[in-house]
Every structure is written in structure tokens, then in C-alpha cells.
Amino acid sequence: QLQLVDSGGGSVQPGGSLRLACAASGFSLDSYVIGWFRQAPGKEREGVICITSSGGGTNYADSVKGRFTISRDNAKNMAYLQMNSLKPEDTAVYYCAAGYYCSGYIREYEYNYWGQGAQVTVSS
Numbered sequence: 001q002l003q004l005v006d007s008g009g010g011s012v013q014p015g016g017s018l019r020l021a022c023a024a025s026g027f028s029l030d031s032y033v034i035g036w037f038r039q040a041p042g043k044e045r046e047g048v049i050c051i052t053s054s055g056g057g058t059n060y061a062d063s064v065k066g067r068f069t070i071s072r073d074n075a076k077n078m079a080y081l082q083m084n085s086l087k088p089e090d091t092a093v094y095y096c097a098a099g100y101y102c103s104g105y106i107r108e109y110e111y112n113y114w115g116q117g118a119q120v121t122v123s124s
Contacts, residue, residue, distance in 0.1 A: 001025070001026045002025075002026040002113055003024070003025045003026055004022055004096055004097070004098060004113050004114060004115035005022070005115055006020060006022055006115035006116060006117055007023070007118060008118060009094065010120070010121070011121040011123065012086055012120075012122055013122070013123070013124050014087055014088060014122055015085060015086065016086050016122070017083060017085075017086065018083045019082050019083070020036070020080065020083070020096070020118055020120070021079070022036075022078065022079040022080070022096030024077045024078070025077075027098075027113075029072065029077050029078075030053060030074040030077075032098040032099060032100065032113075033051065033052055033099050033110070033111075034051050034072055034079040034096060035048075035050035035051075035096070035098075035106055035111055036049050036050070036081045036096055036097075037094070037096075037097060037106070037108065038090075038092035038120075039093050039117075040089075040091060046061065046106075047061060047105065047106025047107060048060070048063075048064055048068065048106065049061065049064060049070045050103075050106050051070045051071070051102060052102050055071070058070055058102070059104050061106065064090075066085075068081060068082065068084070069081075069082040069084075070082075079096060081094065081096070083120070086120075086122045087122060090122050091120060091122050092120060093117040093118065093119050093120075094117065094119075094120055095118075096114075097114045098111060098113040099112050099113075100112070
């Protein structure tokens, strides 16, 4: 069974950091682009960041540039989202996804497999 599992969510104060992990099972991630998306309450899901299959290229939403970093470890079949300088507006459910294009727009239709989501809450 092809599956992505998100983990590492939680609650943090503004300015804090969290690291999310995405584990793949049933398939190898090394042929896929990895993207992270988020959905805040009452809002549509938006693309945040993506990384190419080799890890040599990334794209970011303007809202997270300089604060979020994506990485991958193909040998472990894992991907990660490091989130620093978190803001209350970063509060959302975060989803990892595997697909074929790491475009500048980071669009949902470019991704085929999805994790179940991890809640991130930034609040004082």
C-alpha cells in the first residue's frame, strides 16, 4: 500500500521552531518531487514549499521564504520541513505530498500521493 505519513506537529509560541517529517511506505520517494501544503481553518489548502527528486532545487511561497526549509533523505525514504520564526498565521494542518513537478506555483494537481496531515499551532 502506497502511503505517506506526516509527523512532528504540535503547539509552539511565536518565534519558535518545529520540524515536520514525512515518511513513505510502499514506494520509493527518490523518483518524486516532495511538496508541503497547509490548510488553515476556513481557508483553501495552499502550497508552501517543494523540492526536486534529487534535492537540488526548491521553490517557496513568499510567505515562508527565509523561515522554512525543506530537505529529503532518499536513503531513509523521508522528507522534512524545518519551520523557524513561526508566526500565528502559520497555524494550519500541514500535509506532505509526492508528485512530479516542483513548480513555482506548488499546485495540488501536481501531486499524486498525500499524507494525512499534521496540526501546527502557533500561539502565545
